[in-house]
Amino acid sequence: MEKSHELELTQMRKSVEKLGFSTEKYGDPTLMRFLIARSMDTDKASKMFVQWLKWRSSLVPNGFVVESEVPDQLEARKIFLQGLSKTGYPVMIVQACKHYPPKDHLQFKKFVVYLLDKTIASAVKGGEIGNEKLIGVLDFQNITYRNVDARGLITGFQFLQVMYVLRNMLKRTLFHVSYIRETEQG
Structure with missing residues (x-):
């Protein structure tokens, strides 16, 4: 240093x-x-x-969110950890079609904290490294108007920018999104 x-x-x-x-x-x-x-x-x-x-x-008064605090969000089975990328970052898959605007917004906020804490911890074994990054893949297949949750997206990005102090990283990478389209064969 x-x-x-x-x-x-x-x-x-x-x-x-x-x-x-x-x-x-x-x-x-x-x-x-x-x-x-x-x-x-x-x-x-x-x-x-x-x-x-x-x-x-x-x-998060206990320092972490317990699964019993976010049962509705976990029950939806809409987000999955897929291990680490080749570069060592945790990979998170989000199935947008399984997300619906929450009835309990506080539970959703706690779920976002639970999700981000678990995702980052899956790559940081034993302590902080100062370069805690993650890869998120949003699957929009079968999404409908009912699944769109602008308030939820805003909450997620606010937590990333302000509370997880990833503001500079997000500014550089947020809009460098690659679109992968399925191609029909034969």
Whole structure:
């Protein structure tokens, strides 16, 4: 790690402590994600980190979501982990035709956290690496108007951008989507 990054990490830790929180449980890779997301501005990164800690403790007070908190979403069997890609990123398949706008939006939010936590943890064995990425494949086969959930999409992307601090990665890759079309044979 560069000397300048070490200095910024130290400054960020001090800023977070001034705001009344601790970075004790979090390593340099996690804090670097916040610094990168805020263009290495330690004050902005500290505020974002504290916001993330507050959000995380309010939505996920135990530190993780238990399956019994999201039974309706799990019952739909609409999202599957498919192991790791050749580059080591977890691959998630989402069948859009099995998703319907939720009746309980809080349960859906918890499901998104459950899903992202499980997906990222499937690739990060033993600790944070600072480059926690995932691959999502959206299967739109047999989708109908009833399956479209704009609020759910917004929630998912907000969690990725703000709460999982993947804003810079999303900006660079969100619209570089490849479309794979089935071709009829013979």
